[in-house]
Amino acid sequence: MRSLKLKAAVISLLLFLLFIGAWHMATLPKESTSLAGASAEYAALMGKGAEKSGGFPPPLEVGRAFVKYLADPVYDHGPNDKGIAIQLGHSLARVGLGFFLAVLVAVPLGFVIGMSPLLLRAFDPFIQVLKPISPLAWMPLALYTLKDSNVSGIFVIFICSIWPMLINTAFGVASVRRDWINVARTLEVNPLRLAFLVILPAAAPTILTGMRISMGIAWLVIVAAEMLVGGTGIGYFVWNEWNNLALPNVIFAITMIGVVGMLLDMIFGRLQQLVTYRE
Amino acid sequence: MSTHFLLVEALQKVYPAAGGGTNAPVFEDIHFHIDRGEFVCIVGHSGCGKTTILNVLAGLEEATSGDAFMDGREVRGPSLDRGVVFQSHALMPWMSVLGNVAFAVKSKWPEWSKEKVREHCTGYLEMVGLGAAIDKKPAELSGGMKQRVGIARAFAIQPKMLLLDEPFGALDALTRGTIQDELLKIVQATHQTVFMITHDVDEAILLADKILLMSNGPHAKIAEIVEVTMPRDRTRAGIHHDPQYYRIRNHLVDFLVNRSKTYAGAEAGMFHDPRNPPLVRPGLDGERAPVLALPTGMAAPQLKQVINN
Ligand SMILES: Nc1ncnc2c1ncn2[C@@H]1O[C@H](COP(=O)(O)OP(=O)(O)OP(=O)(O)O)[C@@H](O)[C@H]1O
Numbered sequence: 001m002r003s004l005k006l007k008a009a010v011i012s013l014l015l016f017l018l019f020i021g022a023w024h025m026a027t028l029p030k031e032s033t034s035l036a037g038a039s040a041e042y043a044a045l046m047g048k049g050a051e052k053s054g055g056f057p058p059p060l061e062v063g064r065a066f067v068k069y070l071a072d073p074v075y076d077h078g079p080n081d082k083g084i085a086i087q088l089g090h091s092l093a094r095v096g097l098g099f100f101l102a103v104l105v106a107v108p109l110g111f112v113i114g115m116s117p118l119l120l121r122a123f124d125p126f127i128q129v130l131k132p133i134s135p136l137a138w139m140p141l142a143l144y145t146l147k148d149s150n151v152s153g154i155f156v157i158f159i160c161s162i163w164p165m166l167i168n169t170a171f172g173v174a175s176v177r178r179d180w181i182n183v184a185r186t187l188e189v190n191p192l193r194l195a196f197l198v199i200l201p202a203a204a205p206t207i208l209t210g211m212r213i214s215m216g217i218a219w220l221v222i223v224a225a226e227m228l229v230g231g232t233g234i235g236y237f238v239w240n241e242w243n244n245l246a247l248p249n250v251i252f253a254i255t256m257i258g259v260v261g262m263l264l265d266m267i268f269g270r271l272q273q274l275v276t277y278r279e
Numbered sequence: 280m281s282t283h284f285l286l287v288e289a290l291q292k293v294y295p296a297a298g299g300g301t302n303a304p305v306f307e308d309i310h311f312h313i314d315r316g317e318f319v320c321i322v323g324h325s326g327c328g329k330t331t332i333l334n335v336l337a338g339l340e341e342a343t344s345g346d347a348f349m350d351g352r353e354v355r356g357p358s359l360d361r362g363v364v365f366q367s368h369a370l371m372p373w374m375s376v377l378g379n380v381a382f383a384v385k386s387k388w389p390e391w392s393k394e395k396v397r398e399h400c401t402g403y404l405e406m407v408g409l410g411a412a413i414d415k416k417p418a419e420l421s422g423g424m425k426q427r428v429g430i431a432r433a434f435a436i437q438p439k440m441l442l443l444d445e446p447f448g449a450l451d452a453l454t455r456g457t458i459q460d461e462l463l464k465i466v467q468a469t470h471q472t473v474f475m476i477t478h479d480v481d482e483a484i485l486l487a488d489k490i491l492l493m494s495n496g497p498h499a500k501i502a503e504i505v506e507v508t509m510p511r512d513r514t515r516a517g518i519h520h521d522p523q524y525y526r527i528r529n530h531l532v533d534f535l536v537n538r539s540k541t542y543a544g545a546e547a548g549m550f551h552d553p554r555n556p557p558l559v560r561p562g563l564d565g566e567r568a569p570v571l572a573l574p575t576g577m578a579a580p581q582l583k584q585v586i587n588n
């Protein structure tokens with residue numbers, strides 16, 4: 001088991017080095033390898049020197065961006081120049097707030113819907129229609145009605161996180177084992193205890209799966225939303241650096257998005273483990 | 280009204296057919312009664328509706344027609360007065376063994392302190408031999424241990440009546456024997472009123488005062504009521520030495536193998552009054568079946584030692 005982990009880690013490292021190596025080879029300046037010095041000068045004369053700075057950045061250059069941003073993650077030099085931690089913080093705050101509001105709505109509503117076959121059917125058409133709408137499609141409506149780009153961003157997160165949680169909660173609650181409910185009924189357990197001590201723990205693994213999916217989607221969506229509304233956040237950072245044609249910074253930001261997304265997923269994975277029971 | 284502790288009258292259950300029409304009733308014309316302190320087993324082939332009857336008594340399901348009364352009051356919905364041990368133990372897997380029993384105890388006595396609840400639960404868990412497994416999760420227990428937790432949970436709320444749905448059905452013979460012994464001891468000590476479903480003829484003879492024999496469904500009925508006439512202080516080891524044991528056993532097996540089909544439906548060409556199913560005592564030798572007044576053209580039921588009351 002241990003050796004398997006170790007082997008996997010070694011292979012991961014090799015793959016990473018292979019990738020960096022290939023990247024390095026692919027972005028080597030062509031002039032210095034195949035062309036004679038005269039041709040290089042000629043190329044420069046013909047204005048092709050610009051191609052070098054506009055070309056795909058080599059790993060070393062990207063590495064420098066990593067060092068630069070990670071060395072000082074919290075500086076704030078005005079609206080267009082903030083440390084990466086601050087940008088990520090803005091994004092996480094939006095995601096957190098939108099997600100939290102979605103939990104507040106989706107879990108109780110899913111609970112009620114899941115308890116009643118009638119409501120489950122009544123709500124179903126709405127859920128089926130609203131679920132497949134791209135959250136960004138709500139943006140114009142949100143901007144128009146909420147009149148605030150920040151709040152609109154949060155709304156978009158809210159609306160995209162709500163469906164997986166709502167559906168999973170309703171499903172989890174609806175499929176709680178009949179036996180457990182019957183035990184509670186024969187004990188004349190009051191509805192509140194039934195909800196919190198039987199149905200909630202029984203459905204918790206399914207509910208948390210929904211939350212995990214929602215969080216994944218929310219993190220996908222926040223980048224796009226911030227690109228649209230601008231101002232702050234990791235999405236805006238990506239967009240801004242693209243406008244500056246600073247590709248190393250874009251690559252750095254992409255990596256950060258991936259890492260944070262992974263961490264978020266890991267947190268929810270842990271929570272899921274906590275509430276999962278073995279039958 | 281009668282003075283019987285539990286009274287079941289004209290119970291009938293029809294499940295709606297899948298297509299939307301109506302099925303034949305699973306059972307109909309079910310009449311029986313249980314007195315305080317009595318242990319009654321119900322035996323019948325799979326699918327005749329035993330679980331359904333038990334669920335009606337528990338208040339978990341409604342009969343299509345007919346009534347059940349307990350302690351003079353109509354059974355309407357589940358109640359803490361009736362403890363149920365489910366066919367599939369139905370322990371909550373996220374609670375510990377103690378937690379499962381405590382959940383029941385706190386439901387019955389919400390005002391009790393934590394210590395009192397714990398003490399009470401521990402007592403009942405020790406009674407079923409699980410004193411050492413209190414903090415385990417159900418998933419860490421064997422099938423027999425889980426079933427015993429279910430029994431402890433039902434006993435711990437000290438219900439007026441216990442309803443057991445094949446509580447030992449999923450257990451191996453050895454474990455089953457041990458738990459039967461435990462149940463026997465507890466019941467003999469507490470004079471608990473019990474209604475129990477079983478497929479095991481020996482189990483029924485060991486534990487029951489009366490055994491209700493159900494005919495096959497649909498249109499299942501109570502065919503006979505067998506009184507177990509052996510003395511109440513039975514033990515699993517000693518029961519085989521009683522000559523009554525074999526007579527009762529043969530009677531039950533004969534019913535299940537040969538006769539349970541012939542009671543089905545009104546078309547059965549013999550006299551049988553479901554309101555007053557014959558009470559038989561196959562254990563007693565030499566008691567003769569009384570001659571029943573039969574409507575003309577009907578055959579007498581093939582019963583030994585029938586006593587109608
Ligand atoms: N929810 C239901 N819908 C339709 N039919 C049902 C339902 N529940 C039970 N039945 C039918 O009612 C009949 C009696 O079922 P029940 O579970 O009471 O039988 P049982 O005597 O307990 O059988 P077993 O000994 O196998 O446990 C069966 O034929 C079954 O098909």
Ligand SMILES: [Mg+2]
Pocket residue numbers: 329330331366444
């Ligand atoms: Mg059954």
